[in-house]
Amino acid sequence: MEKKVSGSVINRLPRYYRHLTDLYDSGIERISSKELSRRMDVTASQIRQDLNCFGGFGQQGYGYNVEFLKTEIANILGLNRGYTAVMVGAGNMGRTFATNTKFESRGFKLIGIFDSDPAVVGSDIHGIKVSAYSEIGDFIKENKPCMAILTVPKEATKSVAEELIGYGIKAFMNFSYSELRQMEGIIVENVHLGDSLMRLSYKISEKDESGER
Amino acid sequence: MEKKVSGSVINRLPRYYRHLTDLYDSGIERISSKELSRRMDVTASQIRQDLNCFGGFGQQGYGYNVEFLKTEIANILGLNRGYTAVMVGAGNMGRTFATNTKFESRGFKLIGIFDSDPAVVGSDIHGIKVSAYSEIGDFIKENKPCMAILTVPKEATKSVAEELIGYGIKAFMNFSYSELRQMEGIIVENVHLGDSLMRLSYKISEKDESGER
DNA sequence: TAGATTGTTAATCGATTAACAATC
DNA sequence: TAGATTGTTAATCGATTAACAATC
Numbered sequence: 475m476e477k478k479v480s481g482s483v484i485n486r487l488p489r490y491y492r493h494l495t496d497l498y499d500s501g502i503e504r505i506s507s508k509e510l511s512r513r514m515d516v517t518a519s520q521i522r523q524d525l526n527c528f529g530g531f532g533q534q535g536y537g538y539n540v541e542f543l544k545t546e547i548a549n550i551l552g553l554n555r556g557y558t559a560v561m562v563g564a565g566n567m568g569r570t571f572a573t574n575t576k577f578e579s580r581g582f583k584l585i586g587i588f589d590s591d592p593a594v595v596g597s598d599i600h601g602i603k604v605s606a607y608s609e610i611g612d613f614i615k616e617n618k619p620c621m622a623i624l625t626v627p628k629e630a631t632k633s634v635a636e637e638l639i640g641y642g643i644k645a646f647m648n649f650s651y652s653e654l655r656q657m658e659g660i661i662v663e664n665v666h667l668g669d670s671l672m673r674l675s676y677k678i679s680e681k682d683e684s685g686e687r
Numbered sequence: 688m689e690k691k692v693s694g695s696v697i698n699r700l701p702r703y704y705r706h707l708t709d710l711y712d713s714g715i716e717r718i719s720s721k722e723l724s725r726r727m728d729v730t731a732s733q734i735r736q737d738l739n740c741f742g743g744f745g746q747q748g749y750g751y752n753v754e755f756l757k758t759e760i761a762n763i764l765g766l767n768r769g770y771t772a773v774m775v776g777a778g779n780m781g782r783t784f785a786t787n788t789k790f791e792s793r794g795f796k797l798i799g800i801f802d803s804d805p806a807v808v809g810s811d812i813h814g815i816k817v818s819a820y821s822e823i824g825d826f827i828k829e830n831k832p833c834m835a836i837l838t839v840p841k842e843a844t845k846s847v848a849e850e851l852i853g854y855g856i857k858a859f860m861n862f863s864y865s866e867l868r869q870m871e872g873i874i875v876e877n878v879h880l881g882d883s884l885m886r887l888s889y890k891i892s893e894k895d896e897s898g899e900r
Numbered sequence: 901t902a903g904a905t906t907g908t909t910a911a912t913c914g915a916t917t918a919a920c921a922a923t924c
Numbered sequence: 925t926a927g928a929t930t931g932t933t934a935a936t937c938g939a940t941t942a943a944c945a946a947t948c
Contacts, residue, residue, distance in 0.1 A: 903948105
């Protein structure tokens with residue numbers, strides 16, 4: 475059995491992937507850990523350590539081939555596995571996230587959107603027709619998506635998640651204010667945009683105070 | 688000089704605040720670190736260590752008074768300082784974030800929204816009239832907001848940020864795909880919702896593989 | 901008072917950085 | 925070959941957990 479990769483490393487992987495994609499798109503073919511560290515504001519040592527959790531992707535004296543490394547990280551992240559996802563909640567947040575997010579280049583294909591409000595059922599979001607929430611059970615049983623994005627009011631979060639787990643959903647991206655507890659065998663990413671505001675508030679306060687004295 | 692509080696602690700503060708708010712709203716008056724640790728899936732030791740970076744808010748044999756602790760954390764986060772913010776970009780993301788976010792309970796008051804597209808200038812978002820981007824300089828000089836939320840296309844991010852820094856903006860919450868580099872004296876929170884998708888993809892892949900063997 | 905639970909120190913654990921031999 | 929830069933080990937640093945005396 476391979477040794478488990480630490481959460482800190484995994485959290486950094488998407489950022490590496492983004493930077494390599496940018497480098498690739500701007501036509502840069504090779505990069506050293508030193509140059510990448512300069513661009514990303516991290517140490518070169520950390521980059522080499524992180525990558526070597528998964529294998530030796532570089533070459534002494536040369537650095538890393540951008541295209542190769544980008545592809546390897548995509549594989550590590552599982553971005554080419556064609557995972558499918560459904561979204562529950564076709565309100566503002568659901569619409570915006572479904573429309574603005576490049577799902578396919580982040581590992582998922584969004585195959586269904588559901589809402590319980592008859593007023594939005596039938597409308598079109600980014601090429602997907604919103605279905606009635608009552609149909610989600612049959613849809614999941616038939617199409618077997620592994621992930622669900624929850625953009626529902628906070629009161630509904632827990633019960634919706636439990637229902638979907640019953641249908642076989644194994645992972646959630648939860649946008650609602652209500653935190654989804656960790657559950658055995660279920661993968662959860664809670665997104666809290668308000669937390670970023672509070673962190674900004676803290677950092678501004680902190681600076682204000684150091685400036686005052 | 689007080690010793691600097693570590694980034695790990697600061698990152699956890701908003702989550703403590705959310706949980707205390709929930710406890711308060713459900714009428715719970717006191718809580719022990721042990722009970723809170725159970726609810727939050729962290730260790731009681733960590734909770735006590737974290738809080739004691741800022742002071743002793745509890746009482747031996749009793750625990751913590753929920754209302755008092757909530758208020759103290761709000762003060763630590765600087766949520767009552769009435770910071771003001773402007774938003775640049777009145778597209779989908781801007782609209783949704785402006786509409787769905789309880790700014791005032793996260794430390795900020797949103798006082799202006801700006802866009803360069805004449806088609807959206809003049810429209811109303813959550814009670815705020817969208818102004819022409821060309822007017823933002825005068826607005827900032829007059830109203831002195833300290834923070835700007837960027838929901839602009841990635842090509843525009845860097846130049847907009849530089850312009851706003853010129854007008855005196857000191858902190859950014861950046862939603863665009865393009866990462867804003869750390870700059871001397873400027874506070875930056877980059878939000879990357881796509882990263883959460885990639886982390887989910889990684890975790891699903893990881894589980895798939897362990898299941899296969 | 902006795903029981904509970906904090907605040908805080910000490911021990912452990914893990915993550916980051918530094919250093920350098922291997923090697924392209 | 926000489927120079928550059930990786931992969932990897934060792935050293936450092938910091939964060940988390942455990943333990944317990946203080947005390948409400």
